[in-house]
Amino acid sequence: MKIEALFLLFLGVFFGVVGLVYWFWSYEDAGGMMLLGTSLLGFVPGSYYMFWHRRMGKRLEDRDDASIAEGAGVINSFPGSSIWPFVLGMGAFLSVLALVFGMWLIFLGVPLILGAAAGVTAESRRGGHV
Amino acid sequence: MTDVIAPPSVATEETATELTLPPQVPGHGIDEGHSGGHEDHGPSGILKWLTSTDHKVIGLSYMITSLVMFYLAGIMALLIRLQLSSPHSSLLTFGQFNQLFTMHGSLMLYLFAGPFAFGGLANFIVPLQIGAPDMAFPRLNALSYWLYLTGSITMMMGFLVAGGAASFGWVAYTPLASSTSSPGAGGDLWIMALALTGFSAIFTGVNLVGTIFYLRAPGMTMFRMPVFTWNMLVTGILILIAFPVLTSALIMLFCDRHFSTHIYTAVGCHLVSGAPYSGCGSPLLWQNLFWFFGHPEVYILALPFFGIVTEVLPVFSRKPVFGYKGMVFATMAIAALSTGVWAHHMFTTGAVLLPFFSLLSLLIAVPTGIKFFNWIGTMWHGQLQFSTAMLFSIGFLFAFLMGGVTGIMLAAPPLDFAVHDTYFVVAHFHQVLFGTAVMGGFAGLYYWYPKMFGRMLRENLGKWHFWLLFIGFWVTFMPQYIVGLLGMPRRVASYPSNLGWQSYNIVSTVGAFMIGVSFFILLVNFVVSWRNPIPAGDNPWDAHTLEWFTTSPPPHHNYTHLPPIRSERPTWDYNHPNDLTVPHGKTARLKKEKVPVG
The missing domain is CATH 1.10.287 (Helix Hairpins)
Structure with a gap:
């Protein structure tokens, strides 16, 4: 889950920096707020994923050498159909x-x-x- | 809810199924995984389409609906072009013309290009490409489709109400979109339609990101995912950035129209301690909010099609994709930059930071250039096979290049000031969006159609479709650049006859009808394919990625067996054990090891 976390944290850092530059250059409220919100959209889930990565370690889908057989068993519950x-x-x-x-x-x-x-x-x- | 420890092909559908991961294919040779797909899985007929939570059924529903929207929008485009082929045509009234260009743009952008890509193709293909049995939230996925369908119906209902459909353009600038300037139910239906489809897109974005993060098969690391799946992940994130802004902006617009909130109007302004605009709304706020959605939306529409082309080019060049990681990082860079350039659509308002938005807009050319370099590198020294899908992909390269180059021109404020709101801009964005969504989209349709239906589309009809479309594309839009530079404004139903614009408009109209004929050929191709099917087999293109390992069409929950996943080309590796894919970053080292010492 590390790549996923880094991907989202990069988003947070990028928009944080762009948002700060934009705000101090333009003092425009709407754009500054939206860039800040986008930065949080990266930081909040990114931090969550990084937290779980540190607790869980690598999952099978994160390991280069994982075999399909290692993942045998229940994946998840899926509805068949629903009205x-x-x-x-x-x-x-x-x-x-x-x-x-x-x-x-x-x-x-x-x-x-x-x-x-x-x-x-x-x-x-x-x-x-x- | 019971735990069923068995492959999906034997799990009962009478209760929600605890899925198990299918076993790995034992070695190469006999393909034990290609046998499923014909079991009884729940309701059939119309009830199947109403109740299915299978990502493949939902994906097909999205594609069929979005193609209907595409054809409707295409008919509107032909009516617009007919009107403009003479300076003072009486084919349409001015009001009808305004409704048609508004609905043409709205249908193409909101109801075709995006839903076809992230609702249709991504829904069908992404779980297959990562070895997942379904999307992460199947019922949410079904709800997304129903919101999209009802949103589409809501928008089209505008033509049935008094006053007609929305007529304020697909960008709905205020105060033109206010209840004073655009009264009637048509505008309200347009707003509600976009609110419904906005929620639909947000749910799909959540589903895509959740699926890709949590349902990959063992060994399918992030940097082994196909580039199409990578692009859909980035698109999903962009959707989550952009669509909530649009949806909330639309709700505020509705409040302005009906509850006198004046969020987007300057009514009620009063002076407070020297701040002349304190306490009142602003029409520019709508533009800021809309384009904060609108420019990422351009890449929400483009990135999936970049992904499609990146799947097609390697397969028909008989090579791995050139610069896989470069492609992935370029996608991320394009997406990140595209979210910071919204106000380049607002240069002429005089109220935006020109150098900031101009610089970021120009920077997008860098990762886009990397992509072009890698696409050409993928074809370089390849054994090119000019299938219909390959032709559409190459056509995409030419079309998008032209749209991209003129985009760089428009990113420079002095040029933008000169051509803003002229047909030059119309030509630019049609080349960008038609080049990506149509060229790229139909490359994907021809490429994955055998996987979806287990039968082939006719290649000869496909090539007629491509060449008529490709030639028609240039004939339609190149004259629009010229007539734009001559000063013809966009969104006009008539124009003076003494300015020399008519000849360009006639050529453009001829091109539009060529495009129309090309899509009639596609319909013929569908009919021929259904009446006289040619079985496709599981992997008719000898393609690389995981979706080509399963049956065509895939069984319920997709796989009964999976191959080992050791690269981004697991199916190729399985079928070509003597030509395994070299891991990323290892090429140079492996070559070095092969050099004989001494």
């Missing part, structure tokens, strides 16, 4: 249309969003799907 992303997407669709065509649509959109949130949570807990 809830579709339901959630439709809920979001109707909700944004409500802002354009009338708030009555929100009564269709929000229940779909809440239903999808509940459905996906239940699905994750019991491991099943529709």
Whole structure:
């Protein structure tokens, strides 16, 4: 995870330096703030990854000499299929249309969003799907 | 949720599956891994497309939807070109013309080029290239697609409402995009469509980064990843930098239009202790926020296609990519610099730091030059095979070079002042974006189509497609440079007939129709491929990277077996044990060892 961490930390350093140069050269608020935010976007996850790299050491995918056989076993849990992303997407669709065509649509959109949130949570807990 | 300790090909889909990593292929020779792909995996038919969380199905959904958007935007472009082929054409009203150029740009940039690359190709290819069974967050991935689809529908709904679709340009500058200047539901639908697709892109960015960081196969180190995957990682980071800014800026624009917030208007200004603009909004704030998204967006659209070309050129040159690490670091440099150059789109406002933005813009030429050097180095002394994918990649090099050179010109403020908002700029960004997204994108489509569908596209039709497109591309856009230098402004539906602009516009229109015909040939190619399929086999190009190791199309969860991964070309190494890839940085030392002593 070291390369990943360094990659993000480089991002933080680069935008930190560029942001400082930009701010002291222009005193322009919007750009300075966005560059600072971008710098944090690199530093925060980069530091997190570096922390875990130091605790975990090299993973199989970080080692040049790792074999596929060493990684045998469970990788992760993946859903087979699920209707809830579709339901959630439709809920979001109707909700944004409500802002354009009338708030009555929100009564269709929000229940779909809440239903999808509940459905996906239940699905994750019991491991099943529709 | 049960632990199933078995290869994915035998795991049940009735419950969420605990995936296991497939075993390594035992030695070279018999390919035991090429047998999966035909099991029953959940719903079929329309329900499969509605409920699938498989990255391949979602990737194909993205590609099909984005290609529909591409064709719609192309038809709009042809109508625009027809209108401009005569000075005072009555084909379109001024209002219709404004709607068409706004929607053409919006569809091409927001709904085709980006989603085709990071939603379609990356979704399908990246997990395969790193030996992963799926994206890291499959349900989030599915949600991304549904937000993208509904965002696309929302934008197109603009044509159905009173007042028509948005007509303030794809950049929606304020105060033109305010409710006073652009009233009606069309503008609101445009804003909401981009909010939906903005969230879709952010979720996809999270998924790409998470997948690449956490789901690589053992031995697939960062510097063994294919360059396409590297570019998609950098694109994912750029998405996470740029899209939240756009989405929040759009919400503020909506508030300005409906809740009188005046974030982007100077209404309500008052003098406070000598600060004349204290306490009021600013139209320039929109430009700053928009272009802080907009310029990285150019590279969000370009980097994936750089990656595609970097996959295609080595395969059809029968060589490894030249300067692998140089390519990776150049990608990072381009991405980093592109985030610091947003205000070069605002030179003529007189309110930006010209030397800062000019310098950073010019610096982008350095890593881009490294990429060109390496692409040419990859082909140099290679055994070139001019397949359709290779032709599109070479076409990309020419097109993007021209767009890049004129980009360097525009990075110089004095030149930018002279040609700003003329057709010179239109020609420049079409050469950049058409050169990358279309040339590079269709290189990728022809290259990976056999992997996606297990059948070939016809090469002869593909070459007709390429040559008509390539010639049409130059015929369309080169006259626009000239007419721009002559002073023709962009976004006009009519122009004076005595300025000598019409002949250039006629040539440009002819070129646009050549491009249109070329894409009709692509449709014919799809139909022929489906009616009379030619089986592709697993690796029809004798390609290098991991995705070509599995079946065409790949099985559910991608692999039943994986080869050893000892370089960025594991499939090549597996198929050519006597021509193993030399590890990075070892070339010189190995050659030295081969020199006989004494």
